[in-house]
Amino acid sequence: MSDYKNAADAFAAWGVDTDTALERLKSIPISMHCWQGDDVVGFEKKSGNSGGGIQATGNHPGRARTPDELRADLEFSYSMIPGNHRLNLHAMYLDSDETPDRDAIEYKHFEPWVEWAKTQKIGLDFNPTFFAHDKADDNLTLSHPDQGIRDFWIEHGKRSRDIAAHIGREMGSACVNNIWVPDGYKDIPVDRLAARKRLEASLDAMTAPSHDKAHLLDAVESKLFGIGVEACTVGSHEFYLGYAIRKQMLLCLDMGHFHPTENIADKLSAVSLSLDRILLHVSRPMRWDSDHVILLNDDILAVAQELVSADLLERTSIGLDFFDATISRTAAWVIGTRNMQKALLRAMLQPLSQLKKAETGLDFTSRLMMTEEMKDLPYGAVWSEFCNRMDVPNGLHLIRSLEAYQASVTERGV
Numbered sequence: 001m002s003d004y005k006n007a008a009d010a011f012a013a014w015g016v017d018t019d020t021a022l023e024r025l026k027s028i029p030i031s032m033h034c035w036q037g038d039d040v041v042g043f044e045k046k047s048g049n050s051g052g053g054i055q056a057t058g059n060h061p062g063r064a065r066t067p068d069e070l071r072a073d074l075e076f077s078y079s080m081i082p083g084n085h086r087l088n089l090h091a092m093y094l095d096s097d098e099t100p101d102r103d104a105i106e107y108k109h110f111e112p113w114v115e116w117a118k119t120q121k122i123g124l125d126f127n128p129t130f131f132a133h134d135k136a137d138d139n140l141t142l143s144h145p146d147q148g149i150r151d152f153w154i155e156h157g158k159r160s161r162d163i164a165a166h167i168g169r170e171m172g173s174a175c176v177n178n179i180w181v182p183d184g185y186k187d188i189p190v191d192r193l194a195a196r197k198r199l200e201a202s203l204d205a206m207t208a209p210s211h212d213k214a215h216l217l218d219a220v221e222s223k224l225f226g227i228g229v230e231a232c233t234v235g236s237h238e239f240y241l242g243y244a245i246r247k248q249m250l251l252c253l254d255m256g257h258f259h260p261t262e263n264i265a266d267k268l269s270a271v272s273l274s275l276d277r278i279l280l281h282v283s284r285p286m287r288w289d290s291d292h293v294i295l296l297n298d299d300i301l302a303v304a305q306e307l308v309s310a311d312l313l314e315r316t317s318i319g320l321d322f323f324d325a326t327i328s329r330t331a332a333w334v335i336g337t338r339n340m341q342k343a344l345l346r347a348m349l350q351p352l353s354q355l356k357k358a359e360t361g362l363d364f365t366s367r368l369m370m371t372e373e374m375k376d377l378p379y380g381a382v383w384s385e386f387c388n389r390m391d392v393p394n395g396l397h398l399i400r401s402l403e404a405y406q407a408s409v410t411e412r413g414v
């Protein structure tokens with residue numbers, strides 16, 4: 001008997017159908033972030049120092065330096081990941097001979113990405129870029145006290161929404177446009193409310209033009225703190241939770257944007273009662289928002305468990321947000337994306353109705369016995385079967401493919 005048949009029988013004994021889980025997993029797109037491929041550098045002529053409190057560290061060779069290199073790296077990475085996925089583009093990754101400033105970007109500057117995405121059969125998401133620009137060097141953008149600077153960024157945000165809506169229309173699939181601004185203060189501010197009112201007014205102005213939700217889904221991303229803005233982040237969790245509910249937008253929960261012992265897994269069911277859709281930035285903070293490549297660890301498993309148990313998969317856009325320049329960038333994409341899928345698979349292989357019945361009946365002993373015994377089930381054989389069915393390598397074959405690709409891009413240098 002094959003390993004998969006043995007595994008399917010083991011799960012069937014728990015009342016779980018592995019084929020159903022594999023079919024379901026196949027239908028879940030993960031939005032892979034373009035910025036892992038080049039250490040969040042982008043393809044503009046740079047004008048500012050501000051990293052917005054985010055930082056890629058390392059000097060591993062092979063960084064993509066052009067849109068063509070990035071696309072080649074993405075094509076390879078998608079070929080190592082089972083299923084059909086999405087690409088999450090940032091505005092600073094335009095592909096054009098023109099050099100528009102952020103307040104002058106247009107759809108045409110991103111059209112090569114759309115044409116490529118169509119050939120690859122992947123979806124596209126978008127983000128305005130409110131950092132790495134001289135008008136962001138105060139670590140204030142949409143909440144800047146200077147009306148001129150706010151207007152510049154409002155225009156950037158409006159144009160990004162137009163571009164995202166155009167992309168969504170072209171692709172026949174709603175484009176999630178995620179708004180994250182780095183705004184905050186290094187030391188304790190005396191008037192937090194004024195800054196938050198300015199941010200709110202700018203967001204209102206930026207999102208006033210209406211777009212069809214079939215093409216554009218607006219999302220807002222909160223944060224606790226960043227390097228250089230330790231005392232106060234204007235767009236905090238409470239700020240955006242309220243804003244997203246009032247404006248019926250997606251709330252983006254980034255796993256690195258909370259206190260170190262908080263896991264967003266616990267927040268999903270809570271916010272789902274007040275929001276139609278949620279956006280995730282799946283990441284791995286280590287002591288701070290360090291954006292390490294995600295592991296198949298308890299934090300990710302807990303998020304996947306909640307998505308499945310609370311039946312939130314249809315209402316959640318799963319995006320990734322990590323960047324590590326000390327390792328192969330394509331391997332980082334592949335490992336992280338597959339780990340997200342493995343976590344979802346494990347969640348789908350739970351005997352949920354039995355577990356929920358034990359919990360409702362206050363039989364916490366049975367719940368604990370089941371969750372612990374289930375850890376010994378043969379998840380690996382089910383994942384291998386998924387890779388076989390989706391025609392992607394696994395185990396040592398995967399490692400060899402990742403190594404061979406990395407060797408082929410090493411000459412690019414850092």
Ligand SMILES: C[C@H](O)[C@H](O)[C@@H](O)C(=O)CO
Nearest residue numbers: 035054127180254289321
């Ligand atoms: C590049 C992204 O927009 C960025 O990582 C943002 O999503 C974030 O999480 C900032 O800490």
Ligand SMILES: [Mn+2]
Nearest residue numbers: 221254281321
């Ligand atoms: Mn993020």
